[in-house]
Amino acid sequence: MIDLHGIVELVSVRELSSAAGLDACGVEYRWLDDRSARELGAVVPPGWHALLQPEAGTVRADLARHVFLELAVAGGATVEAGRRIESLDELDADIVVVTAGAWVRDLVPDVPVEVTRETVAYFHHDGPPMPAIVELDEITRGHGLYLLHDPVHGVKAGVHHGGLEVDPSSGGAPDAESVERVADWVRARFPDVDPEPVAAETCLYTSTADGSFVLERRGRIVVGRPARVTASSSRR
Numbered sequence: 001m002i003d004l005h006g007i008v009e010l011v012s013v014r015e016l017s018s019a020a021g022l023d024a025c026g027v028e029y030r031w032l033d034d035r036s037a038r039e040l041g042a043v044v045p046p047g048w049h050a051l052l053q054p055e056a057g058t059v060r061a062d063l064a065r066h067v068f069l070e071l072a073v074a075g076g077a078t079v080e081a082g083r084r085i086e087s088l089d090e091l092d093a094d095i096v097v098v099t100a101g102a103w104v105r106d107l108v109p110d111v112p113v114e115v116t117r118e119t120v121a122y123f124h125h126d127g128p129p130m131p132a133i134v135e136l137d138e139i140t141r142g143h144g145l146y147l148l149h150d151p152v153h154g155v156k157a158g159v160h161h162g163g164l165e166v167d168p169s170s171g172g173a174p175d176a177e178s179v180e181r182v183a184d185w186v187r188a189r190f191p192d193v194d195p196e197p198v199a200a201e202t203c204l205y206t207s208t209a210d211g212s213f214v215l216e217r218r219g220r221i222v223v224g225r226p227a228r229v230t231a232s233s234s235r236r
């Protein structure tokens with residue numbers, strides 16, 4: 001369920017990287033020369049730097065979800081699927097934990113999150129899985145563009161946080177301009193990946209202003225959601 005292919009950060013200056021945080025936490029990493037980065041699939045722009053954190057990886061979210069459900073049921077939980085909760089008042093329970101993703105404000109209106117629709121594109125890549133590769137943005141200091149191993153097509157890539165704010169219940173197609181920008185990036189940085197997109201879809205990011213997690217208790221209500229991203233998709 002966890003593929004430990006590592007993560008590479010591409011940065012114009014070393015201070016943009018996670019090195020200081022990794023040092024503070026005692027997590028292993030190393031700087032790559034151009035040749036080592038190329039062996040992992042990436043071309044480092046002239047004057048830039050590449051940091052590899054080999055212990056990083058990706059979680060197979062759907063497999064993990066099933067395991068969590070199985071463990072919950074084994075622990076005595078009852079699972080009721082396919083029921084929409086219109087109001088928390090209809091739940092007869094001492095404690096209600098709300099993890100409704102992008103739709104959390106339908107149930108708890110004042111949770112301070114913004115929902116944006118983001119576009120991801122898929123590309124054909126043969127050979128051993130590539131590590132996750134992210135390019136850091138000089139202005140936000142966060143991830144600008146990213147590429148991840150995809151078990152179906154080879155890799156998926158996208159602009160991190162490039163979408164517009166939306167109503168999560170409204171549909172939406174992938175943004176063609178974003179797909180084009182990502183394809184240009186793939187063409188420039190990853191010579192082993194076919195830069196012609198084979199598919200694109202959208203996902204919803206549910207973000208707090210500072211990208212932190214939400215975990216709050218309000219009486220019998222507990223609200224939780226991960227930092228930044230949540231589900232819902234629309235394939236091209």
Ligand SMILES: Cc1cc2nc3c(=O)[nH]c(=O)nc-3n(C[C@H](O)[C@H](O)[C@H](O)COP(=O)(O)OP(=O)(O)OC[C@H]3O[C@@H](n4cnc5c(N)ncnc54)[C@H](O)[C@@H]3O)c2cc1C
Nearest residue numbers: 083084085099100101103202203225226229230231232233
């Ligand atoms: C195409 C795609 C690609 C993604 N790629 C990545 C990635 O590379 N990395 C990453 O970290 N994340 C990625 N994500 C996001 C990842 O799936 C989410 O981070 C994760 O699912 C969020 O979990 P969550 O439990 O907060 O919300 P969700 O998984 O959205 O779960 C919320 C659940 O609450 C249910 N719900 C909402 N309102 C109600 C209601 N009123 N009554 C009953 N049920 C309700 C919904 O139906 C849903 O099942 C991607 C998502 C998509 C769609």
